[in-house]
Amino acid sequence: MPSVASFKERPPALAEKAGCSSESGSGSDAAESLAALAAEVLDPAKERKLLLKLDSVFVPIVMMVYLSCFLDRSNIGNVKVAGMPADIGASPAEFSTAVSIFYATYVAFEAPWAILLKKLTPRFLLTALCVVWSMATVFSGFITSVGGLYAARLVLGACEGGLFPGLNLYLTMVYKRDEQGKRVSYLFVCTALSGAFGGLLAYVILKMDRVGGYAGWRWVYIIEGILSVLAAAVVWFCLPDDPSDAYFLGDKEKHMMRVRAAQRARYMGSGEFSWEEVRITLEDPKMWISGAIQFCQDVLLYGFSTFLPSIITSMGYGSLEAQYLTIPVYMVGGLSFMAFAYVSDRLCVRGPFILLANAFGIAGYVLILCPTANGVRYFGTFLCAAAVYNGPGLNLTWLNVNVAPHYRRAAAIGFQQTLGNTAGIVAGQIYRQAPYVLGNGFSVGAIGLAQFLVVAKWAYVRRRNDEKRRIQTGEIADERSIKTGDRELDFKYHL
Incomplete structure (x- = not known):
């Protein structure tokens, strides 16, 4: 197979027929200026330098905001082992409901936020959502009842529901199909980092127990919520609405961005919203199968990331000890995803890598479920981590690169994430009581x-x-009713 770089030296239509990296083809109905830009050949060395510059600005911003998002969502697992349920009088069933109720508003708002991203502008929408969920996290530190916990989780879900599809869609506005897997991997690496950083941060903050008369778990919410407010400020001041006209790019780099945009014009599509594209999305089997896969993988993601401290505690480790024992597990999960995503991008292959990662996960859950030594069961969590992060991340990338144009893809991402994230409701109900045989058994299934x-x-x-x-x-004969976007004959689906 030729290198990815070699494809970029060819006109888009020829590149698609030769390999994996073309996004658009050279549509005969395109404007002459757009066609001229699309036919322009960029210097591979200069394009790599541009990508490095884009990564140096966009990746830290995206990672920071998603890290704060997932930290605020999953810290309920950290405060559980620190005594929060007992302090507010929550029974095990009520606590499970609090975990699940988050996803009621989360899944309801995912598709609308994804579709509205372009209209409201990424900078405004993402900043507003970040500010509101940050304040909900801070106020969670002052709740005194189960009702207050429910209310905070509902607000948190409604706001965070727009972040992942929004960031994911934003990345498709910056990077080409063969560049996206690695960048989407950064989001899921943040999921792993939030677990690792959250465990370490919780371990430190819980030592503030009774400082100012507040329990340690309250300080976890307050401090982590304040950190998220800072992330909102970074988004507002540093994230450009139009990546091709970003403030940190020079004139030549902006021209290169316009060329790249023209080369994926059919992949991005019109800037005008169309209900027809939403209808096409709802009739696309790829989206529904992808949503079903995402549901299964998210059962692992939300169960594992939320209850890992509790799972480790059930093995016989102490509550504080469980906080720092989660750190290496999350780090292995994040690093494995970066490796899988990199190779997946190079080969333009997605499905087989999901199958491979899931094989590790099956082995891991079997070790946890079997009556083995605690050390062996703890080792099983490392194997699980490979499936926990690779499965959802690679599956989402697989959908990203196989749906076009923009609003068809926006709807697909929103609906797929809505279907997938209903798994969070399930995860909250299956992990109720130690040793969590039901939760781990359901996950392996x-x-x-x-x-x-x-x-x-x-x-x-x-x-x-x-x-x-x-x-x-x-x-x-070509008897297909839809022939635009990803249905174009020179749009080759990634396997």
């Missing part, structure tokens, strides 16, 4: 189902690629 769904989706997109090839070669 979810991975097994995901394996079958991944194979089904791989077979489906392979069949669609073959259908396009046969139409191009004249073997069969």
Whole structure:
């Protein structure tokens, strides 16, 4: 297979037929100026330098805001082992409901926020959401009842529901198809880092127990909420609404961004919202299969990331000890995802890497469930981490690169995430009592189902690629009703 760089030296339509990196083709109905830009050949060395500059600015911002988001969402697992349920009089069932109720508003707002991102502008929408959920986290430190916890979690879910699809969609406005896997991996690395950093931060903050008359778990909420307010300020002042006209780019770099935008014009599509694109999305089997896979993988993600301290405690470790024992597990999960995403981008292959990561997860959950030594069961959590982060991340990237144009992709991301994140409701109910046999057993079953769904989706997109090839070669007539966006004949789906 030729290198990824070599594809970038060819006109878009030829590159797509040669390999994996083209996004648009050279549509005959495109404006002459757009066609001229799309045909322009960028110097590979200068384009790599541009990518490095984009990464140096966008990646830290994206990672910071998503890190704060997931930290505020998952810290309920840290405060649980620190005595929060007893302090507010929450029973195990009520605490599980508090974990699950977050996803009621989270999934309800994901698709609307994703679709509204362009209209409201990324900078305004993401900053506003970040400020509101930050304040909800701070006020969580002052709750005194189960009702207050429920209210805080509902507000948190409504705001955080717009962040992941928003950031993910923003990345598609900056990077090409073969560049996205690694960048989306940064978001899921933040999920892992939030667990590692959250465990370390909680370990330190819990030592503030009774400072100012407040329990340690209250300080966890207050301090982490304040940190998220700072992240909102960074988004407001540093995230440009139009990446191609970013303040940190020179004139030549802005021209290169316009060329890159033209080369993926059909991939991005019109800037005008269209309900027709939403309808096409809802009729697309790729989106529904992807949503089902995401649901299965998110059962792992939300169960593992929220209850890992409790799972480790159930192995016989102390509550404070469990906080820092989560750190290496999360780090291994994040690093494994970066490695998988990098190779996945290089090969433009997604499905097989999900299958491989899930195989590690199955082995890990089996070790946790078996009556083995605590050290062996703890080792199992490291194997689980590979599936926990690779599965959802690679599956989302797989959808990103296979749906076009912009609003069709925005709707697909929103609906897929809505379907997937309903798993958070399930995760809160299956992890109720130690030693969490139900939760871990349900999780390994979810991975097994995901394996079958991944194979089904791989077979489906392979069949669609073959259908396009046969139409191009004249073997069969083109009787498809939709022929735009990712249905263009020179748009090759990633397997």
